[in-house]
Amino acid sequence: MTGPKSIISTLQRHGALWPLVALGLIWLVIIIVNPGFFAFTIQDGRVFGGVIDIFNRGAPVALIAIGMSLVIATGGIDLSVGAVMAIAGAVAANLIVGTDLPVPLIILAGLGAGLAAGLLNGTLVAGFGIQPIVATLILLVAGRGVAQLLNDGQIITFQNEAFAFVGVGTLLGLPMPVWLVLFVLAAMLLITRRTALGLFIEAVGANASASHYAGVPVRAIKLTVYAIAGLCAALAGLVATADIQGADANNVGLWIELDAILAVVIGGTSLMGGRYSLVLAVVGALIIQSLNTAVVLSGIPPKFNLVIKSAVIVAVLMLQSPVAQAQLASLRRRFTA
Amino acid sequence: GSGSSEGAANDQLTVGFSQVGSESGWRTSFTQAVQAEARDRGIDLKFSDAQQKQENQIRAVRSFIAQGVDAIVIAPVVETGWKPVLTEAKRAGIPVVIVDRNMALKDDSLYLTRVASDFVEEGRKAGRWLMEETGGDCDIVELQGTVGATAAIDRMTGFNEVIANYPDAEIVMTQTADFTRARGKEIMETFLRAMDPADICAVWAHNDEMALGAVIAMKEAGIDPGDDILVVSVDAVPDIFKAMADGDTNATVELSPHMGGPAFDAIEAHLRGESVDKLISVNGDLFTQETAAEEYQKRTAG
Amino acid sequence: MTAATPLLSLRGVRKEFPGVVALDDVDFEVRPGEVHALLGENGAGKSTLIKVLTGVYPRDGGEMSLGGGTLSPQSVGEAQAAGISTVYQEVNLLPNLSVAQNLLLGREPRRFGLTDWKQMNAKARETLTRFRLDIDVTRPLGAFSVAIQQLVAIARGVDQRAKILVLDEPTASLDASEVEVLFDILRDLRTAGLGVVFVTHFLDQVYALSDRITVLRNGRKIGTFETAELPRPKLVEHMLGYELQGTASSHASRGTVTEGNDAALEMDSACVSGSVQEISLAAQSGEAIGLAGLLGSGRTEVCRAIFGLDTLSSGRIRRNGRDVHITSPRGAIAKGIALCPEDRKANGIVGELSVRENIALALQARRGWWRPIPAREKRAMAEKAITDFKIATPDADKPVRLLSGGNQQKVILARWLAIEPDVLLLDEPTRGIDVGAHAEILRLIHQLCERGMALIVTSSELEELVAFSHRVIVLRDFRQIAMIEGEDITEDAVLQAIAS
Amino acid sequence: MIPARHAPVLVTAGLFAALFILGALQYDGFGTLRVFLNLFTDNAFLAVTAIGMTFVILSGGIDLSVGAVIAFTGVLTAVLVQAGWPLWLVFPLVLVIGGTFGAGMGCLIHFYRLQPFIVTLAGMFLMRGLAVVVSERSVPIEHSVYDAVNAAGVMLPGRAFISAQAIMLVIVLAGALILAHYRRFGTYVYAMGGNAESARLMAVPVARTTIGIYALSSFLAALAGIMFSFYTSSGYALAAVGLELDAIAAVVIGGTLLTGGYGYVIGTLVGVMLMGLVQTYIAFNGSLNSWWTKIVIGVLVLIFVCLQRIRIPTKAATGSARE
Numbered sequence A: 001m002t003g004p005k006s007i008i009s010t011l012q013r014h015g016a017l018w019p020l021v022a023l024g025l026i027w028l029v030i031i032i033v034n035p036g037f038f039a040f041t042i043q044d045g046r047v048f049g050g051v052i053d054i055f056n057r058g059a060p061v062a063l064i065a066i067g068m069s070l071v072i073a074t075g076g077i078d079l080s081v082g083a084v085m086a087i088a089g090a091v092a093a094n095l096i097v098g099t100d101l102p103v104p105l106i107i108l109a110g111l112g113a114g115l116a117a118g119l120l121n122g123t124l125v126a127g128f129g130i131q132p133i134v135a136t137l138i139l140l141v142a143g144r145g146v147a148q149l150l151n152d153g154q155i156i157t158f159q160n161e162a163f164a165f166v167g168v169g170t171l172l173g174l175p176m177p178v179w180l181v182l183f184v185l186a187a188m189l190l191i192t193r194r195t196a197l198g199l200f201i202e203a204v205g206a207n208a209s210a211s212h213y214a215g216v217p218v219r220a221i222k223l224t225v226y227a228i229a230g231l232c233a234a235l236a237g238l239v240a241t242a243d244i245q246g247a248d249a250n251n252v253g254l255w256i257e258l259d260a261i262l263a264v265v266i267g268g269t270s271l272m273g274g275r276y277s278l279v280l281a282v283v284g285a286l287i288i289q290s291l292n293t294a295v296v297l298s299g300i301p302p303k304f305n306l307v308i309k310s311a312v313i314v315a316v317l318m319l320q321s322p323v324a325q326a327q328l329a330s331l332r333r334r335f336t337a
Numbered sequence B: 001g002s003g004s005s006e007g008a009a010n011d012q013l014t015v016g017f018s019q020v021g022s023e024s025g026w027r028t029s030f031t032q033a034v035q036a037e038a039r040d041r042g043i044d045l046k047f048s049d050a051q052q053k054q055e056n057q058i059r060a061v062r063s064f065i066a067q068g069v070d071a072i073v074i075a076p077v078v079e080t081g082w083k084p085v086l087t088e089a090k091r092a093g094i095p096v097v098i099v100d101r102n103m104a105l106k107d108d109s110l111y112l113t114r115v116a117s118d119f120v121e122e123g124r125k126a127g128r129w130l131m132e133e134t135g136g137d138c139d140i141v142e143l144q145g146t147v148g149a150t151a152a153i154d155r156m157t158g159f160n161e162v163i164a165n166y167p168d169a170e171i172v173m174t175q176t177a178d179f180t181r182a183r184g185k186e187i188m189e190t191f192l193r194a195m196d197p198a199d200i201c202a203v204w205a206h207n208d209e210m211a212l213g214a215v216i217a218m219k220e221a222g223i224d225p226g227d228d229i230l231v232v233s234v235d236a237v238p239d240i241f242k243a244m245a246d247g248d249t250n251a252t253v254e255l256s257p258h259m260g261g262p263a264f265d266a267i268e269a270h271l272r273g274e275s276v277d278k279l280i281s282v283n284g285d286l287f288t289q290e291t292a293a294e295e296y297q298k299r300t301a302g
Numbered sequence C: 001m002t003a004a005t006p007l008l009s010l011r012g013v014r015k016e017f018p019g020v021v022a023l024d025d026v027d028f029e030v031r032p033g034e035v036h037a038l039l040g041e042n043g044a045g046k047s048t049l050i051k052v053l054t055g056v057y058p059r060d061g062g063e064m065s066l067g068g069g070t071l072s073p074q075s076v077g078e079a080q081a082a083g084i085s086t087v088y089q090e091v092n093l094l095p096n097l098s099v100a101q102n103l104l105l106g107r108e109p110r111r112f113g114l115t116d117w118k119q120m121n122a123k124a125r126e127t128l129t130r131f132r133l134d135i136d137v138t139r140p141l142g143a144f145s146v147a148i149q150q151l152v153a154i155a156r157g158v159d160q161r162a163k164i165l166v167l168d169e170p171t172a173s174l175d176a177s178e179v180e181v182l183f184d185i186l187r188d189l190r191t192a193g194l195g196v197v198f199v200t201h202f203l204d205q206v207y208a209l210s211d212r213i214t215v216l217r218n219g220r221k222i223g224t225f226e227t228a229e230l231p232r233p234k235l236v237e238h239m240l241g242y243e244l245q246g247t248a249s250s251h252a253s254r255g256t257v258t259e260g261n262d263a264a265l266e267m268d269s270a271c272v273s274g275s276v277q278e279i280s281l282a283a284q285s286g287e288a289i290g291l292a293g294l295l296g297s298g299r300t301e302v303c304r305a306i307f308g309l310d311t312l313s314s315g316r317i318r319r320n321g322r323d324v325h326i327t328s329p330r331g332a333i334a335k336g337i338a339l340c341p342e343d344r345k346a347n348g349i350v351g352e353l354s355v356r357e358n359i360a361l362a363l364q365a366r367r368g369w370w371r372p373i374p375a376r377e378k379r380a381m382a383e384k385a386i387t388d389f390k391i392a393t394p395d396a397d398k399p400v401r402l403l404s405g406g407n408q409q410k411v412i413l414a415r416w417l418a419i420e421p422d423v424l425l426l427d428e429p430t431r432g433i434d435v436g437a438h439a440e441i442l443r444l445i446h447q448l449c450e451r452g453m454a455l456i457v458t459s460s461e462l463e464e465l466v467a468f469s470h471r472v473i474v475l476r477d478f479r480q481i482a483m484i485e486g487e488d489i490t491e492d493a494v495l496q497a498i499a500s
Numbered sequence D: 001m002i003p004a005r006h007a008p009v010l011v012t013a014g015l016f017a018a019l020f021i022l023g024a025l026q027y028d029g030f031g032t033l034r035v036f037l038n039l040f041t042d043n044a045f046l047a048v049t050a051i052g053m054t055f056v057i058l059s060g061g062i063d064l065s066v067g068a069v070i071a072f073t074g075v076l077t078a079v080l081v082q083a084g085w086p087l088w089l090v091f092p093l094v095l096v097i098g099g100t101f102g103a104g105m106g107c108l109i110h111f112y113r114l115q116p117f118i119v120t121l122a123g124m125f126l127m128r129g130l131a132v133v134v135s136e137r138s139v140p141i142e143h144s145v146y147d148a149v150n151a152a153g154v155m156l157p158g159r160a161f162i163s164a165q166a167i168m169l170v171i172v173l174a175g176a177l178i179l180a181h182y183r184r185f186g187t188y189v190y191a192m193g194g195n196a197e198s199a200r201l202m203a204v205p206v207a208r209t210t211i212g213i214y215a216l217s218s219f220l221a222a223l224a225g226i227m228f229s230f231y232t233s234s235g236y237a238l239a240a241v242g243l244e245l246d247a248i249a250a251v252v253i254g255g256t257l258l259t260g261g262y263g264y265v266i267g268t269l270v271g272v273m274l275m276g277l278v279q280t281y282i283a284f285n286g287s288l289n290s291w292w293t294k295i296v297i298g299v300l301v302l303i304f305v306c307l308q309r310i311r312i313p314t315k316a317a318t319g320s321a322r323e
């Protein structure tokens, strides 16, 4: 049976209902303030449209949110992702400008930098037992410094069609960043579901001590998730760098860690660790990006941006809170009775 | 090493320099220009990066005072809030030079001189140029700097002041792009999606970075920036000259990063006992495509 | 006192959880000056009843009254203010606070509005002397063993001077002498006119102490009985709904062990710095070794050392005659050793995960990352365990933290049996397990021995220890003080060794 | 004998002393009472904020809104003072607003079971947003009391100065120590951090305590906002950006566990001072450029937290982190 009722109950069981409702509501607002925004056009073999814009712009946050989900599922957190974006971008840009390396190698180098950063975080957390927020705070501060050091404080710009493709290219009508998100999402789903990694991650997050007793390699799991988060952040950094064809070590990914964490939480994952959902984290990222876009389209003066953002966040969270739902239901009952 | 605050002239001069941070390429150029200038003059420069926080700057200034430097140069994060710490510097007999942004101070004995640019005037210059170029008939989209930043507020004020005189000139969409290239591109993209690009006459960006981001967005949308849509911005970083030379943007107002020289001149004059003007203006010019290639050569050569 | 008006009475109380009716129209009453035992199998609804009574869960129906007035607490604080003091199942204290703070939380003695630490510690020490506990009350509670923590929890409950004292499995981790101390105190309280609600799975204790018994089964009340008038087999039948076949405590399998070969597991003068000293034991395949001793005698530590949780500072561990170097549970598991830990909340269950995932966890960990257990196999494993162990859960997808305490224990046992170890360490495996399941587990121990597994079992219940052990090792102060073998194993002998 | 649970605080204090001595050996004017006392003045508002944060973290929560609360309070204070409102009205008003705001966040956290990280993140956006709405421009404060307070204090020999800011900090610290260690509220805070579920079962008034904790944190942040308005004689919507991370770092460097339940208010003060000393050290050095400053701060924090790990691990100090 696949009636609308059963779809709704399936979504509800997976915690997907309310995030999707929130996304739908924001899109509704966008349609109201700008009816033409979601119109699709096809031009030069590329599909244009508001939805694609939102996907495209939301890609860095979505990529990071995927990695962040895994880290959060183990009960950790990664504040360094913005700085890792900067490092990866700086590494790539400097290699493009300074060497003749082929683009795939440059991309690998950028990812390698992210992996190294992730491993550093993972070692501090898993190896030395430093609290995740502090361990990654270190790289949040120092990492951007490293990126600036590489760039000498300037934006390193470059002309490189092949590399720019990562950020602005089109494949089968869709922008490259959208493909990257889909690819990483699919890969991560595959890796976590088709191996025992997903189970181990949730077990470690839910009760690290019991997992250790059960023989789960707790440290290795933690190291792995930070490494993945580093890779995701690096990829996001490459996308952002390719997007403007320049590595802006000072500003790329500034405060993106907060957006990514927000995305994960809006997707229903608890910061205490345990259960997580990668798909919903991406939905969370789309919600945030849609909100940003809606604010721009609405024409409300920018000084109200943050107030609006906070109001929407609280509304979305309340929408998901079982307590608020119960209150709403009882209110409705009182009204109808 | 440090001298007493009375500073014997033959001692090496020690100057504390409190910089805002390193939030943009322009800021870094500014820092490097001051450092280079100090090196050339044999000044021992104590540099402190405040990472965009006024409290860090105040801390740094107080450390400089405790250290007994001969003079202090401050590029303030924000205009207000300097009276207490400058009073302390004055009490310690250390001259203070304000560079770049202004400080709101009633008592001008608290500082030696200001080597300053005028953000409002920069906005006016950009506005005047655009109005001349378009005959005062222009639907403008604006890329604002960080909400609350002095540079953003003042440049907006100056620009709006000018276009207020032209009934056909109007800002049709405005949004903050945080002074960054990436956000400039993103916001411009949304603008282009939200309205018919043909209805946009010009982009007015509070700094070059956002303008450069907008240029990328326009190109990707199949628009020819500089021709279809005019682009005017502020700062005059090297990259914008390249863009102008390529015909992608139209004009920029210079915000000179070379404020170290006049600042040190003033300090040295003061220590020699000479009197110093309270304001040393370093207002920059407006550059257009004509001289762009040449300027680019000049600025990247050094 | 039979005709006394009830102090506490519950009428038609109902509580539902998603998929489970935990309490269905339950009546329950407690008179002043009685000890009322609340009995039932694992998952019968005992703890739920207590939580509804004390405002932890809102009830879905029914009425409650205390001392004539209606009772409808919204929080533990309100229940306490109304005169109900509760010691919940599992130790629910705060490991980071000192023992004294735990005892007096919310009732700290004050001077000039400020906490008077000196007086607080003195008061705490005084309270604990009643429990014959002489410990440093300024140390954090977490530094003490589960048993001590449980005693502190009980002391806290008793010290509240309430009208009703509710104890949910208070004796689960206590040994005989502590239980005696507790019972003396409870008898005093009874004389003072308190109503005591007492939940336990130890039927001996029920008969030793209680005046009346209420039995729950599947959330329904089966009946309330005078303890004196309810013979034991009948009680068990009420609880389980069927008659229990004779106890499994036959010594039949003893002596069938094949001696001579290399032991499945051998400890040779094993020491852990700051912990066990000079422990030597050998467990042959098919043999169950019992570890006996008082609280804190080091039984858990012996298990920890074998399982690689603590590293040996000297001595050796051998498997089948070969030296093994075990530094982590992973390493131990790889060598065919499993440990079912004592503190199931902290080290056993992974609460968020489902019953199925909890059962599969250790097996999956041993298989490694790259060979996930197929979903079908996992489901089959879980279904089998649920039927074999009679785990009370609506389905295998329920998060394990929502199961009753005893059922959680069964899940963990199932987890370890799934990896089919050669050596199984069971640290207090029957803690919190109902009579039915208790018998099952004893039977299981026999079965496992027969299948050739070597077992090392810790238990505070001498009766069962004697029942299944081929060899009993008695510990005191982290040292081995006696070894009793074969026919010499009797409760008396073990007791004597412990007391000597 | 020193209890093991005090070790983190002592380690941090030791590191402070070591860095102070190192600085004194390297730079003239560093090892003076003046520099030491400057730390109190310059970090007073941060310390007050971090003290509030300590309670939040001890309870197992987190408060990301404090920096924004400081900015909002500062701007509102400045705007009201410039509008001619009397100080005796302005200060209580902004403190009440701060406290109420925190209590509101506490309500969301407790009654709607929303996660502190996210609630306070939204709170941060709201406060920063409101600050900008009140005034985008920075607002100077011209008031005789401000001048008087800024000049007030005790001058010691060697131009060392005990400022009003420092005195305020000491008062707040004393209050916080009493609250944490000699009031029931403090015990409840530790209890909730130890195990929220157990605390509930032990009849800790969880609702009241949670709301109280966030109200306290926001109240202290508002107080810090007033102190900051004195420190700079102005209010600015973009002031104290990212200060919450500094506060959290100070709390953690001071030996408090982010998972809650373990730590001391006094440790936070030492943590703040240590971080302030690092800043001073870098300013005295004066040769690090922008990025090296960041890298050096990061590396120093790394060294500090690593040194803290090396101390003898005890069961009590590491809690359940037994792996």
Ligand SMILES: Nc1ncnc2c1ncn2[C@@H]1O[C@H](COP(=O)(O)OP(=O)(O)OP(=O)(O)O)[C@@H](O)[C@H]1O
Pocket: C017, C018, C020, C021, C022, C040, C041, C042, C043, C044, C045, C046, C047, C048, C049, C089, C392, C393, C402, C403, C404, C405, C406, C407, C432, C434
């Ligand atoms: N919070 C909850 N959510 C869902 N189900 C629950 C919850 N708490 C208890 N249950 C279910 O209610 C039933 C009764 O559980 P309860 O804890 O009262 O059993 P019990 O009689 O105390 O058992 P034990 O002797 O094992 O402690 C069980 O089936 C359990 O799974």
Ligand SMILES: Nc1ncnc2c1ncn2[C@@H]1O[C@H](COP(=O)(O)OP(=O)(O)OP(=O)(O)O)[C@@H](O)[C@H]1O
Pocket: C134, C135, C143, C144, C145, C146, C147, C148, C173, C293, C294, C295, C296, C297, C298, C299, C300, C301, C342, C458, C460
């Ligand atoms: N009566 C006591 N007085 C002081 N400390 C105690 C006491 N009982 C236990 N401890 C402490 O508790 C710690 C470990 O106890 P643990 O429960 O692990 O031992 P055990 O022999 O396994 O006891 P159990 O019977 O609970 O299994 C020991 O370090 C011991 O110091």
Ligand SMILES: [Mg+2]
Pocket: C046, C047, C048, C089, C168, C404, C405, C406
């Ligand atoms: Mg129970």
Ligand SMILES: [Mg+2]
Pocket: C299, C300, C301, C342, C427
């Ligand atoms: Mg034990």
